[in-house]
Every structure is written in structure tokens, then in C-alpha cells.
Amino acid sequence: MEEEAFDAIIVGAGLAGCVAAYVLAKEGADVLVIERGNYAGSKNMTGGRLYAHSLEKIIPGFAKEAPVERKVTKEKVTFLTDDTGVTLDYHNGRSQTSTQESYTVLRGDFDQWLMAKAEEVGAQFITGIRVDELITKDGKVVGVNADGDELIAKAVILAEGVNPVLGEKLGMVKPKVNADAMAVGAKELIELPKEVIQDRFNLSDDEGAAWLFAGSPSNGLMGGGFIYTNQTTVSLGIVCGLHDIGSSDKTVPQMLEDFKNHSIIKPLLEGGKLLEYSGHVVPEAGLNMVPKLVDDGVLITGDAAGFCLNIGYTVRGMDLAIASGEAAAKAVLTARANKDFSAQGLSSYQTLLEDSFVMKDLKLYKNLPAFMETPRIFNEYPKMVADIMQSMFTVDGSESQPLRKTLMKHCKEVGYMNLIKDGIKGVTAI
């Protein structure tokens, strides 16, 4: 039996799973990835933007061959109310190193490419098979049961995504993650001619825009809207916290529809054709929801481990998934060298993560999720900024007021104490 065992079985062919397979197979380990969808990426979606750094370290120059959409050179952040928008617009024309760049991506193509890379170096993939449960022996994970077949492995890497069914069964992931910690995203992929996208978003060839919106898209709840430009499509979506969703007077699909029809957005999508509608849960609690990451014969990576950062002006998950997949693979390689696949033998996973940006950044922003639940950020502040702008830019012949007075009037509506309190909280959380 032991001779037949894989060094590692990986559950899920997303970014964490494919990267783990690539790193393991490259070092000669015997690795099998099991994916329930018909191909890698068929169950996956993203906003989405991939920060290149973590994959760049594993496959240098990957963006030249991978099916990335556009390199992000434009960043926009907009405070949105139902009928106004105040936008911060940053164009980055400076040259960047390959680890500083980021790309818009679509996961259907991208994940298949990554799976092919792992296959090239010897990883095996089975698609269209669901792993139903893990096989444990004396408290140690020794394999998986997939569609009636028992497959044995020295280690199992769970890269099963944000909804870690197997991790929960093992008791490593808290069975009921507080819904407060989660947000739901909905996205439309809208097709437009390449030139139209470039004209409307002021982009040159292969340049892309990342645009986030706070305020009305999430109907005053924690969350926001987003637009990412791809080659011949635009990814448009909203993310909304589940904390107060029961009391919302709008459904999530309605939020997306209203966002799409906002007077800022609508002209940008005119004539576009819907190609796909997708949804996903975003694990937003940061460090507070990270589960037990390693146990006897098993490791948890990517979204399943809650590795996601919402910093307000950017949301990251894919670069963390990639780094955690790599760390898990390295830990399995160490265990393989020492012939010890116990929790202790695999513990370098934890250490590698602690020493990497994954845990360092999660720790840095650990107070941010709580701060983001301040409803004022999504209600009062977008309105305040819009009111200030309206006062500044409206000339109707009535007696002008000193700018200072105008500003103070609008700040007073929110309350000075709230501004100071949220200001301090916000600054210390970031």
C-alpha cells in the first residue's frame, strides 16, 4: 500500500492547488490533483485582478505566456451615491518590475494554463471527480474517497476554495464560520469591442483599469462595486457583507443591476453583451478566520484557509492563494525528505507562511475587518464627499460662502466626533 501512495493528493485545481502541484512535481514528487469541475477553473471566478509577485517568483516571466488580460495601469476609486460620484484617478505611467505588476485575469483560461504548466512538469490531474471525504487512520489523514475510489497519499493538500467542506468535516475549519466574516460577490462579464473598451476607459493597447466603488453599490452595507477591464470584456460586479443582509431592502442581484444602471456606469457598458453571470463568497475576516492550517497528513491553503485581504482600496486573494500553495508544497517536500508527514513533520508550512507576506499582511490588517463594518464608510462619507463637491462646483448666483465654512457644514452633518473617531480607527487599522 505504502508504495502506491502519492506523495500528495491535492483537492481542487484553483490557483493554490495548481501551484502546489507545480512546485511538488517540479521537485519530482508524485502528485495528483482532483478537481470536481470538468476543467481547472470551471468552478472558479474572480473580480479580478492578480498581483503578479507571488507567481512571478515561482514561474518567472509567466505573464508573457499566460492568458492574462490586461496589465493594470489605471487605478480608480469612486465614492458613489445613487446620483453622484467622486473619483480618485491614478494613472501609473512609470515602469515597474515584474513583481510590482498586476493583471486582470479570467479564471477559466488562466487556471487551465496553470494546470497545463503543472502537467508539463509531471503532475497528474483528474477532473470531473468530486472528493467526497477524506480517509483518516488513527487520526491521520491518509487519502481521499473520490466517487467511490479510495486514493492513498502521504499528505493531502486542501485547496478546495472558500467553502471548505472537507476542512470542516475534519474539524480544522470552524464548522460555522460567522456569516459576519463573509461577503458575497456577484459579477457580470460584458463583451465589448476592444477599441471601445480602450476608448471608454482611456487605455492604450494591453493596458487595463481597476476601478473600485464605495457607497451605493452595496446599498449602504459593507462592500462596494468593481470594474476590471479585460481584452474584449469588462468585469462588473458588487461585493456585499452578509452581516446585515437580512435587513437590506435590496437583493444582491438588484444591487448589481442598480450599480450597472448608475449614470456613471451605464454609458461605459452601452451596447455590451452579457457573456456570463457569476457569484462567489469572499472570506473577509482576515486573520480572525484563519483555521488550523496543518495537522497529521493534511494542510489547508488559499481561500479555504481564509487567506484574503480586503483593504478597502484593493482586495487580494489570488496572490495569497499562490503563495500558500507554494508554502504547502515546500512543507510536503520537507516532510518527504524527512519521511515524516505528521503535523510536526509538515509544520514548516506554518513557519513559511509566518515568514512570508501572507501572515505578515494578514496581521498588519487584522483590525481592518472590524473597522470596515462602520456603516458610515458606506453611507455618510460618500454622501459627505459628494455634497462638498456639489457645493464647490455649483455656481448659481447665490452668495458664495468661504470654502472652509462649506466644508465644515458638510462635516458637521456626519459629526466631528465620528470623523475623528473613524479617522483614528481607520488610520490605525491600515
Add this chain to the structure above:
Amino acid sequence: MTETVNVDVKLGVNKFHVDEGHPHIILKDNPNMTEYRKLVNACPAGLYKLEEDGSIRFDSAGCLECGTCKFLCGDTILEKWEYPRGTFGIEYRYG
């Protein structure tokens, strides 16, 4: 404010392999309505419907497999939540 969204039309452009006769999500009988309303609001696929006469209607066929309902109501009004069997369910062509 725009018109009421028709999610079914949006789901219509997606590619699904429906596992006929094997729903992967099953609701409890007579679910608590406060809990149910959370799902009416949160499900991105709009699968948890509330009819005008107050009755509920749910069909897992257009499920995007996001898990929102499991996080919100997995221990209250969901009898079963599992992923569809291999090859079945949503198949994102773009993602």
C-alpha cells in the same frame, strides 16, 4: 432606481450541467421565514424566491455554488448543502 432585476435571464447565458433528480441543496420543511428572507436577499442567483402570496419557491438548478446560503443558514433552514457531483453544476467558461 432601475427596474426589478431578472436574474433568471442572466443565469440563462451560463452553462449548467444539471444533475436531474439529485438536488445538492435541500431546504427544511417550513423554514423559518426570517432566515429564509436572508437568502432571498443574499443569493446572487436569486434562487430563494418569495411569491406574492407569501409562499416560497426554491430550485437549486441555477446554483452558482458560492456557498452564501450555507454560511448564512447552513445550521438553520438548510437540510443539506453539498457540492454537485463531479462534472455537474455550473461550468464557468470565463470566470
